[in-house]
Amino acid sequence: MFIDRQQPQPAPRTARPPWRGTVMAVRCVTALVGGYAFAAVVVTLIARLLPGDRAEATGWGLTLSFLFYAAIGLWCFHERRLVRVAATVWGVAVAGGGLLWLLGVRA
C-alpha cells in the first residue's frame, strides 16, 4: 500500500515459491486464533494468580485482554520467521493453558 522506493520490487507471480500462500495462511491463523488463545491464557493467568479480591483480579484480566490480543496479533505480522511466531504464540497458549488446567478454579 505504501510503496517505498527502498523496498525491492515484489517478484513477478511466476517466480514466487508455491508455499508462500500457505505460509501467509499459517501466519494469519496464528495471529487470529493463536493470538486469541495467547491473550486469553495470559489474562486468565493474571486473573487467577493476582492476589486480593477475586472480582478485582477478574476485572483486571478482562480489562487488559484486548491490549494483549492486539499486540500479539500485530507482532505476528512483524516478526519475519514464521517458526518463531508460531512457537511463541502457540507455545504460550498451550503451556499457559496447561498451567491453568493444573491450577483449577480459584477456591
Next chain:
Amino acid sequence: MTGSLRQNMAWIHGWLGLLAGWLLFAMFLTGTASYFRPEITRWMQPELPAAGVTTAQAATSAVAHLQRVGADDVQWYIYLPDARTAITRVFEQPNPKAPPRPRGELQLDPRTGDPVAARETRGGEHFYRFHFQLQLPYPWGRWLAGLCALFMLGAIVSGVITHKRIFADFFTLRWNKGQRSWLDAHNVSAVLALPYHAVITYTGLITLVVMYMPWPIAANYAKPIDFAQAAYGLPADAEASGRRAPLVPVGPLVAAAERGWGAPATRLVVRHPNDRAATVTVARHAGASINARGASVTYAGATGRVIARSPDPGPAIATMGVMLGLHIAQFAGPALRWTLFLLGATGAAMVGTGLLLWTTARRRPGAAPFFGLRLVERLNIAVVAGLPVGMAAFFLSNRLIPAGLAGRADLEVQAMFWTWGGLALVQLARPPRRAWAEGFALGGLAFAAMPLVNLLTTTRGLPRSLAAADWTFAGFDLAMLAIALLLGVAAARAGRAPRLPVSRRSKVLVDA
C-alpha cells in the same frame, strides 16, 4: 514479514482496514446516530407529547399493566423514562408453561401504563442494535462486530506506528491532488481525533468483553453468575417457590431507592412476580457519573424489605464501568453529546477516506483496473454512498407508512435494508464516477426531503418546533438539512472529472 517495522505495520494496516472497513463504516454511522437514540425514537413517534410523570408513577403504571397481561411471567425488565426518553420500555421474559403470545419490546405510556398511543416503531433502538449486532442472529452478529472492532484496534495501533511524520504533517491537508489528498484526509480525520477513536474502539470491545473473553471469570468462579453477584451485587437467581404472594406496590420502592441515592432510578427488574420469592431490583440512573454501572438495590417482592445492595466497586470493576460509560456517554450533556456526535462522524470519515485511499493508490493511469480494485470500488460505493440513503429511507418510511398499520416497525427496518441493498445492486449499472455522484445526490435529496415530509405529514414541522423551542424536533430536522448539504457537496465534487495528474511515471513515494 520482510521489511522494517513501519513497512510491516503499513501492510497489515492496509489489510485490517480493507477487510473490516465496510462493516466498520456502518458501525460508525449507526453508532454515531445512537448517541441520540432516545431523541430519534421521540422524533419517530410524533404523536407523543412530552412526558411529565415521576419515575415512581411510571414504575407503578407499568407494573399495573404487566399484572394484567403477564402476571405469570418469569421476569419483567422495565426501563423507566427520563429527561430524554418519553416512554416506559418493557421486556417480558415469559413463563415457559404459558401459551405463546407475540413478544417484543412493549412501549408504555408512563402516565397510564397502557401501550403508547403512537405509531409502532423501533426508533433509535434499530440503529443501536445494528451497531453491535449487525442485524445477525445472536451470537453471530456480536462476534462479527467484535472481530471488526478488533481489526479496528489493530488498524489504529499499526496506523500510529506507521505514520512517519505525525507531527510535521499534523496540519497538512492538500486538496485536488488525488491520492495525496485522500491520504491527507485520512490522516487528518484519524490523527486529530485519535484520542476519541482509540477510546471508542477499546471501550467498545470492553462493553461485550464478558462474552468475548469469559475465561478470566471461568478461572475464578465455579459459576459465572457469582462474578456478576460479587461485582454488581445482583442477587442470586432464586427459583420460584411456587407459592403465590401479591407483589408489593413498586412505586414506594422506587421512591425510597431514589431518596437513598439522591439520584433518579433508571430501571426495574422484577423476578418471579406474584411469587413468594419475588425480587425487585431498582438500578440508579448512571447520568451523574462516568461509570455507567449505577448502583442498585434489591427488595423482596412480597414484603418490600431490602435484601441486597450493590457493593462499592473496587478499582478494576469501576474501571470497567467507566469504560462502558466512555463508550455510551450516558453522562454527556447536550453540548458534549453533539461534540461526540461530530467526532463519531470524523471516525466514519476516517474509515471512508481509508477505503477510498486504497482504490486511489492502486489505480494506474491508462491500465485497466484489476478485479480486486473493481470489487473494492463497488463495495465502497455500496456502503459509503448507499448506507446513508438507507438510513434516510428508514426515517422517511416512518413518516410515510400509515401510523396505524400493523407490523409497521418491521416495515421501516425493511425499508432501510431494501433501499440499501437495492442501491448496492443498481449502482453496478452505472460507471463508478456517476455511481458516486448519483448515490450522494440521492442521499442529499432524501435527507433534504425529511423536514418537508415531516412538515406535510405531522403537526410538528420545523417552523412550529422552532417557534415552540422544541429542540428535539427542530434539532433533528436541522441536522437532516445539514447532512443533506454535506451529501450535496460530496455529490458535486464526486461528479467532477479529476484534473490530469502531473506525476512521474515511476512509483511515487507515498509517505504517511
Next chain:
Amino acid sequence: MLETALLAAIAWLLLAAASFRFRREAGVPNPRQVRALRLAAAALLALALFRCGTPLTGERWIRALGGASIGAVLVVLALSADAMFVLRPLRQLLTRPAPALLRRLRRPVRQPRSY
C-alpha cells in the same frame, strides 16, 4: 464546550503558525518567536482544560480532548482552504516592527490618524 473548542482552535492556530509548513504565511521570522508561539499555544490548551469545569470527576478531560479534537479539525480545514487569510491577523501582529508599534502607542490621541 464551545469555549473549549474555540480556545483549542486558537492554540492549534498558533502551533500551525510555528510549524514549518505555515511559517511563511504566518510571517514568523526567527526561532525565538517559534518557541514563544508554542508556549502560548500550550498555555491556551492548559487554559481550555482548566476552564471546562464540570461537576463530574473526569468529565473535564473528556470535554478538553473532545473540544481540542474538534478545534483541530476546524483549524486544519480552514488552513487548507485559505492559509494566508486565516493567518493574516497573526502575521500582522508578528511582522509589525516593535519600535513602530511603540511609537504608535505613545502618539497623543488627538492627532489625526491616517490609515
